Amino acid sequence: MLIKSTEIIDTFAEAFGMWGSRVIVTGETPKWAMAAARSMTGFATSVIGCKCEAGIEGLLTEDETPDGRPGVSILLFAGSAKGLANRLVERVGQCVMTCPTTACFNGLEVEETVNVGGKLRYFGDGYQSSKLLGDQRLWRIPVMEGEFFVEESFGIQKAVGGGNFLVLGEDLNITLAAVEAAVEAMQLPGVILPFPDGVVRSGSKPGSKYKALPASTNDAYCPSLRGRAPRTELPEEVTCVLEIVIDGLDETAVKEAMRVGIMAAAREGIRQITAGNYGGNLGQYHLQLHELLRG
Amino acid sequence: MKLSLHTLPTVPLEAEVICPDKFIGNSLDAISAMTVMHGNQACSLADFFTLTDDGLETIEVDGDLSKVKLIGSEMTQGKIIIKGSVGAHLGALMTGGEILVTGNAEDWVGREISGGRIVIKGDAGHLVGSGVRGSDTGIQGGEIIIHGNAKNEVGNGMRRGLIVIGGNSGDFTGVNMKAGTIMVLGQLGQRPGASMVRGTIFSTQSAQLLPTFTYNTTYKPTFLKRYLIYIKKLGFTIDDAYLNGKYQSWSGDSLELNKGEILLFAE
Numbered sequence: 001m002l003i004k005s006t007e008i009i010d011t012f013a014e015a016f017g018m019w020g021s022r023v024i025v026t027g028e029t030p031k032w033a034m035a036a037a038r039s040m041t042g043f044a045t046s047v048i049g050c051k052c053e054a055g056i057e058g059l060l061t062e063d064e065t066p067d068g069r070p071g072v073s074i075l076l077f078a079g080s081a082k083g084l085a086n087r088l089v090e091r092v093g094q095c096v097m098t099c100p101t102t103a104c105f106n107g108l109e110v111e112e113t114v115n116v117g118g119k120l121r122y123f124g125d126g127y128q129s130s131k132l133l134g135d136q137r138l139w140r141i142p143v144m145e146g147e148f149f150v151e152e153s154f155g156i157q158k159a160v161g162g163g164n165f166l167v168l169g170e171d172l173n174i175t176l177a178a179v180e181a182a183v184e185a186m187q188l189p190g191v192i193l194p195f196p197d198g199v200v201r202s203g204s205k206p207g208s209k210y211k212a213l214p215a216s217t218n219d220a221y222c223p224s225l226r227g228r229a230p231r232t233e234l235p236e237e238v239t240c241v242l243e244i245v246i247d248g249l250d251e252t253a254v255k256e257a258m259r260v261g262i263m264a265a266a267r268e269g270i271r272q273i274t275a276g277n278y279g280g281n282l283g284q285y286h287l288q289l290h291e292l293l294r295g
Numbered sequence: 296m297k298l299s300l301h302t303l304p305t306v307p308l309e310a311e312v313i314c315p316d317k318f319i320g321n322s323l324d325a326i327s328a329m330t331v332m333h334g335n336q337a338c339s340l341a342d343f344f345t346l347t348d349d350g351l352e353t354i355e356v357d358g359d360l361s362k363v364k365l366i367g368s369e370m371t372q373g374k375i376i377i378k379g380s381v382g383a384h385l386g387a388l389m390t391g392g393e394i395l396v397t398g399n400a401e402d403w404v405g406r407e408i409s410g411g412r413i414v415i416k417g418d419a420g421h422l423v424g425s426g427v428r429g430s431d432t433g434i435q436g437g438e439i440i441i442h443g444n445a446k447n448e449v450g451n452g453m454r455r456g457l458i459v460i461g462g463n464s465g466d467f468t469g470v471n472m473k474a475g476t477i478m479v480l481g482q483l484g485q486r487p488g489a490s491m492v493r494g495t496i497f498s499t500q501s502a503q504l505l506p507t508f509t510y511n512t513t514y515k516p517t518f519l520k521r522y523l524i525y526i527k528k529l530g531f532t533i534d535d536a537y538l539n540g541k542y543q544s545w546s547g548d549s550l551e552l553n554k555g556e557i558l559l560f561a562e
Contacts (some may be wrong), residue, residue, distance in 0.1 A: 006337075028515075066521055066522050066524070067517055067518075067521040067524065068520055068521075068524045068538060069517075069520070098404070101517075103517045129493070129554070131476065131495075131518055131522075132436075132455060133457070133521065133522065133525055134525075138516050138521070139520060140516075144515050146515065146516070147517065147518070149515065149518045149521070151515040258299075277540075
């Protein structure tokens with residue numbers, strides 16, 4: 001399949017089942033809401049090294065947030081429900097509660113929930129108080145600037161992590177321009193791109209010659225290893241490969257993000273777009289590139 | 296089901312049978328024959344009301360019901376609409392459903408409820424959301440929304456839930472309060488929060504507080520904006536000044552646990 005002059009390889013992205021949550025952070029000004037959001041989504045690129053994957057889903061206006069202040073919507077994913085619960089407590093506690101003026105609300109109305117505010121409340125040392133508004137239990141934790149207002153329970157649901165595609169370009173600048181355009185197009189509800197500004201250069205393969213490592217550099221896609229690695233997947237003209245990884249609250253959202261991203265990335269100078277998989281033996285989702293592009 | 300008052304009671308009429316839980320599964324004849332107490336005299340519902348089965352689950356009642364007590368008592372589900380004013384003990388012990396009154400209500404609106412929502416478009420009498428005399432616990436959940444004024448002892452002994460007064464409240468608002476939230480968009484009467492243990496009383500106006508309350512600070516409580524947005528959606532007009540303003544925070548009653556708070560609009 002060709003999009004413009006870019007060949008789309010007939011392969012699939014191998015994605016995994018994860019657990020996902022949506023956190024709404026608000027602040028007195030957009031700056032402080034974003035400060036907390038950046039902090040909360042920091043060091044959250046890959047579950048392999050960070051225990052979770054997180055990113056900013058979008059900005060929210062005053063009309064879209066529970067407390068009528070500017071906000072940011074964050075998606076956070078982990079490999080298990082318990083792991084996600086732990087990461088939420090850690091990150092809301094360390095990154096949102098600490099940030100001036102912020103409040104934190106659940107953004108996912110689903111049946112299954114985990115306790116977040118109900119655990120953080122103990123920071124109040126007995127001065128905390130709760131409020132029940134409708135069915136929503138909220139905690140007020142006194143802090144030096146005023147009080148941190150946080151919802152007790154956050155919804156979690158099964159989600160999809162590790163959707164991906166690789167952009168194989170003729171040089172660095174062309175490839176950067178292609179992935180930047182893709183990332184811009186992929187700002188959609190229900191998905192995040194957990195790597196720095198949405199892009200990863202250190203794509204990995206499972207395993208390593210070093211036994212302690214669960215993953216190592218994807219040598220078949222490293223241009224500098226073309227002559228040394230046991231095999232290469234790179235056409236001769238390709239000098240740069242960048243990958244975009246997508247986590248989403250469901251498979252449909254991930255596929256749609258991949259579709260618009262690939263469409264935006266395809267251009268002159270991008271020789272191929274392909275996807276990372278492990279032979280189909282590890283992940284439960286096989287996101288076929290040709291199929292999702294045909295709609 | 297539609298009920299229209301055709302005979303004014305001369306003494307209070309105890310009509311706890313006017314409740315979705317009591318009507319469900321009964322024929323029009325059976326409902327018409329349900330017992331109401333007119334003073335100490337047992338009568339049938341049809342002795343005072345004309346009943347029409349319109350096939351809807353909502354109960355609609357009209358007429359001057361200011362002497363009709365206990366409508367919606369122990370209600371768990373459904374909806375009652377009262378077109379006009381209503382008597383005392385409306386929705387007593389209610390746990391679910393909704394009651395809407397287009398006029399005024401007498402004393403004891405939502406006495407000891409633990410769920411559901413009662414909305415009074417006009418004024419309410421004394422002891423909104425309170426416990427009966429001798430009980431130390433008022434409402435334990437649910438919402439009581441009064442668009443007009445309310446008289447004394449709003450939320451006496453309140454343990455949980457939300458009471459909103461769109462106008463002014465009388466004396467001893469939140470007296471003996473254990474927890475929960477009382478929001479008064481007008482003026483609080485005298486001695487608000489007397490003997491309160493926990494909970495929040497809020498007013499958009501300044502108030503004379505008891506000496507057993509201590510000033511904390513003037514700040515913007517985030518949770519309050521959440522509440523104001525919530526009640527705005529219930530039909531109240533909330534000025535931006537209140538949404539974005541600062542509030543004086545007072546702790547009390549220090550004769551009790553001193554864990555209650557009164558928030559008064561400052562600027």
